[in-house]
Amino acid sequence: MKTTPIIAAAVVAGLSSAATAGLTWHQPGATAYTAASDGPWNATAADFSYFYLENFEQGAVVVPGLDLDGGAIRAPGAFTDSVDEDDGAVDGFGTFGRSFWNIGDGVTSVLRFDADELGALPTHAGLVWTDGNRAADVTFEAFDAAGVSLGSFIAQLGDDFGNGTTGEDRFLGVEFTGGVSRIEITTSLGGLEFDHVQFGLIPAPPAFALLAGLALARRRRR
Numbered sequence: 001m002k003t004t005p006i007i008a009a010a011v012v013a014g015l016s017s018a019a020t021a022g023l024t025w026h027q028p029g030a031t032a033y034t035a036a037s038d039g040p041w042n043a044t045a046a047d048f049s050y051f052y053l054e055n056f057e058q059g060a061v062v063v064p065g066l067d068l069d070g071g072a073i074r075a076p077g078a079f080t081d082s083v084d085e086d087d088g089a090v091d092g093f094g095t096f097g098r099s100f101w102n103i104g105d106g107v108t109s110v111l112r113f114d115a116d117e118l119g120a121l122p123t124h125a126g127l128v129w130t131d132g133n134r135a136a137d138v139t140f141e142a143f144d145a146a147g148v149s150l151g152s153f154i155a156q157l158g159d160d161f162g163n164g165t166t167g168e169d170r171f172l173g174v175e176f177t178g179g180v181s182r183i184e185i186t187t188s189l190g191g192l193e194f195d196h197v198q199f200g201l202i203p204a205p206p207a208f209a210l211l212a213g214l215a216l217a218r219r220r221r222r
Contacts, residue, residue, distance in 0.1 A: 022176060022178065022204070023150055023176050024176075025174055026126055026173035027153055027172070028129075028172060032167050032170070034083065034166060035083070035085035035090060036055075036198075039126075039196070039198060040126075040171065041124055041200065044202070048124075048200040048201060050119070051201075052064065052065070052066070052198065052199060053196060053197070053198040054198070055083065055195060056073050056099060056100055057098050061073075063197075064118060065113055065114040065118035066197060067112045068110065068111055068112075071100055071107075072101065073099070073100055074098060074099045076095060076097060076098060077095060078095055078164070079162055080096075080099055081099055081130040081166065081169070082096070083130065083166070084166040084169070092165060093164045094130065094164045094165075094166050094169075099193050100193070100195065101193040104190075104191050105191075107187060107191055107192060109184070109194070110182060111127070111184075112181070113125065113199060115145070119201075120201055121145055122201050123176060123179060123180070123202050123203075123204070124175050124201075125173060125174055125180045126172055126173020126174065127171075127172060127183070127185065127195070128171050129155075129157050129169065130168075130169045130195050131158070131164075131192070131193035132158045133189045133190030134159055135189055136158060136188050137187070137189075138154065138155050138157050138185065138186070139153070139154050139184075139188075140185055141184045141185075141186070142180050143180065143181050144176065144178055144180070145181050150174065150176055169195075173198075180199070
């Protein structure tokens with residue numbers, strides 16, 4: 001599964017180029033995410049000082065530094081849409097695995113990262129969208145260490161099936177050298193379901209870290 005990485009322009013949503021340097025979005029690719037090996041950061045795994053993937057298969061959030069609001073863990077069932085590999089077989093269905101879902105109409109789920117527990121905010125963060133209304137706009141938005149939006153993108157991802165099929169599963173993510181404090185995923189119609197929340201830290205080179213720190217300090221003083 002390949003995502004479509006988009007390097008941010010110099011100015012995004014009114015932010016300065018210094019504040020948005022090192023920002024990359026991972027928009028949905030053309031092929032399905034069926035296993036952890038389909039994630040975009042496996043090739044650079046050795047560069048991370050930490051990296052976690054939460055698949056909800058223990059019925060709880062067990063990785064450190066992650067808190068979720070808006071929704072609940074979904075148990076295996078006829079309509080559950082877990083990532084395909086989580087039930088032990090890549091067979092086009094995710095009904096025997098677990099996921100995180102938020103049922104309603106036009107709902108938002110929030111993923112927060114705890115810098116104190118992790119030691120530092122993740123520079124890479126994302127999730128796998130697994131199910132929702134075909135007609136819905138899905139918005140993925142990320143926020144920096146100060147809680148300021150880094151921007152967002154919109155995708156249409158659903159299909160006509162609600163019985164756990166996995167062909168529409170796609171990775172959505174962000175990279176930001178200044179650190180990501182939270183992600184919000186919103187659907188404009190119906191509920192949403194996701195899985196394989198993954199996040200990690202690649203420390204910035206000293207010169208870039210200094211630049212990012214100065215930019216963040218200026219934004220906080222405004």
